[in-house]
Amino acid sequence: MPRTMSAPRLTQQDCSNCPIRHSAVCARCEADELERLESVKYYRSYKAGQQIAWAGEPLDFVGSVVEGVATLTQTMEDGRRQMVGLLLPSDFLGRPNRAKATYDVVATTDLVLCCFRQKPFQELLLDTPHISQRLLEMTLDELDAAREWMILLGRKTAREKIASLLSIIARRDASLRENPAEQSVVFDLPLTREAMADYLGLTLETVSRQISALRRDKVIVLEGKRHVTVPDFDLLMSETGDDSDGGIFG
Amino acid sequence: MPRTMSAPRLTQQDCSNCPIRHSAVCARCEADELERLESVKYYRSYKAGQQIAWAGEPLDFVGSVVEGVATLTQTMEDGRRQMVGLLLPSDFLGRPNRAKATYDVVATTDLVLCCFRQKPFQELLLDTPHISQRLLEMTLDELDAAREWMILLGRKTAREKIASLLSIIARRDASLRENPAEQSVVFDLPLTREAMADYLGLTLETVSRQISALRRDKVIVLEGKRHVTVPDFDLLMSETGDDSDGGIFG
DNA sequence: CGCTACTTTGACGTGGCTCAACCCCAGTGG
DNA sequence: CCACTGGGGTTGAGCCACGTCAAAGTAGCG
Structure with a gap:
């Protein structure tokens, strides 16, 4: 099975009907901004169990989870594994301006992603403040969640x-x-x-x-x-x- | 000892001579942008052991660690404690647009902060892309560090x-x-x-x-x-x- | 000089890990 | 239709890394 295989692309959907419209990275966008997003976004689908990215290997897109659940995990040399991210609908996958995945990414249920190639997304970030502001806010939320998770791991x-x-x-x-x-x-x-x-x-x-x-x-x-x-x-x-x-x- | 007590303010320093000039949230700023920062920034100093903020209590500024070390910790009801952040020089303290501290913040060595009140900093973020871009980048780095930390806590x-x-x-x-x-x-x-x-x-x-x-x-x-x-x-x-x-x- | 905060070390207990057996169920193919 | 297989899940027995409790050592400081 080829590594980047994914199910056939969905038909281009209208952002305004999107289930994660109001909580994803696009949440603050106006109608004209959504039009621009629609022109560069594309969908990817994965089956439950399918691996989306490998730590250290190229990953040339970022995107939002539309449906399903994905995990980020890190594996130590001797096989010990720790999950470091649990991506649910509206969560953001990948890091802008980073060409390689930092963690293994696996779909644990059937999954649909709304994707952007790195380069166009980088441009969107630079000239769409509503997107970069929202991404900052989401990243800060994720950092808070990671810190809660640290309490769980360290003390519970x-x-x-x-x-x-x-x-x-x-x-x-x-x-x-x-x-x-x-x-x-x-x-x-x-x-x-x-x-x-x-x-x-x-x-x-x-x-x-x-x-x-x-x-x-x-x-x-x-x-x-x-x-x-x-x-x-x-x-x-x-x-x-x-x-x-x-x-x-x- | 009043909670928000801090040592006397330092003399207003020139940003261009600042030791964290090239790695803090201001790293990407141009000369004119630094001038604007200088007009609203101010310094706070703390002694080793002094508490800077209390979880759940008001914290009306954000800022960068200039010198020294601070920690973020969370305490569970029964007293179990977990550190969730270790702030070294150039690290950023506080969350834009959040009026209350989420964690206890303590200076573990003598400490100097370069601070901004929440409101002016929010304005800086909105109309100084060099700052908001850098803050996003630093937050993503912190998230990566938090995930490394999760591996340490969970599996080492x-x-x-x-x-x-x-x-x-x-x-x-x-x-x-x-x-x-x-x-x-x-x-x-x-x-x-x-x-x-x-x-x-x-x-x-x-x-x-x-x-x-x-x-x-x-x-x-x-x-x-x-x-x-x-x-x-x-x-x-x-x-x-x-x-x-x-x-x-x- | 005697606090007090910090650190070290020992003895012992235990929560979660390791190793192993077994169960359940959905495919799959004869 | 049934036997077989493999992936997930449960449960038990025993062990050990780390926590708990206790005592004593050390250094800074009024």
Whole structure:
């Protein structure tokens, strides 16, 4: 399978109907700016499990996740792996003005990207302040998220790590729903136990054991391996070790 | 002691003689842009150990570290602490357009900041592309550093963590020297054992033991508690768990 | 000279890792 | 239709790296 293979391009879509229109890097753009974006953007699709980029290898585009989930991971020489990014819809992939990927990028579900080649995007950045401002804001948000993640990795117990990951996925998932008022917190895990372990700095066995423990303690209900119901979100939050706050829509 | 106390302001300095002129957020500015910066910048000084900001409390300025070292830390309800940022000269402190500090900020050595009030800085960002471009670049660099840090926290052993921290400090220290060619790698630790533990996600006892072990194994030589000599930098690098590379000036 | 903050070192306990067996289920091909 | 296979997941037994608790050493400083 060729490395840069991707599914056939989608038909050119209207930005104004895009599901991530108001949260992606284009969020602040006006109608005329969107027209310019439409003229240079293109879509790429990947199947679940497909690798999008290899650390150290060329990557000549940047873009936004439109649908699906991708991960950034780093592998040490002896095989130890750590996830360092979890890209959900509207998140930005790649670094402007950098020709090579810094991390392995893998689609963990079927994935659609809205892409820009490096050079045109660089020009967009230079003469579309609404884009560069938004990109700065998103990068600062990602830095805050990375710092939260550092607290998780450095100081939380295995149980707290699992609870934190579940709450993060639930929160992000809820923010995408049509009707955010609906109270049942139900979602599918987009990650295998192994990927969760790579996220959390644990082994997959420990992940499995702690999920079983949370199920035993009725903090979560599982149907199959991936489908999760959270009967009491505050209870889950109280297991994360974070300051009690509980608001799912913070 | 009032919270926002700081030492008397320095005399207004000429940006062109500033030690961080070419690496801080102002690095790309032209002469006329520097003039504008000079008209709104001001200096703040702090003593070693002094706290600069409290998580959740107002912080109405942003700025660059000119001299000294500051840390960003987060504390969990039960007192567990994790450092999430180590600010060395030329690093940027604070987030544009955010009125409150997200983390505790502490000067771990005597410190000088070059500051801007939030409002004027926001205006600078909007109409000085050289500043906003540079800030984006620095934020992306910080995100990369945060991700390296995540690998350290999630997957490295205690010994590897210590070796990694020493190499990071040595590297940053070397990049500030007049004569970077000089080969002896010698520096002072700007952190207590406890602060190192907070950085690395360890206890201070484990930090102390691992430093003793590296000394026993002749990877480092200590004079006093803080003054470190690295007789063979490649040897230290080989203890970090990172890809062998060894170049101190990468 | 006696605080106090920082550091080192020892003894012991334990949370999460390692190694290993086994389960479940969706393909796939005979 | 069933046997086989492989990827994911669960669970147990034992171990060890690092945390916890405790004591004592060291250096700066009023």
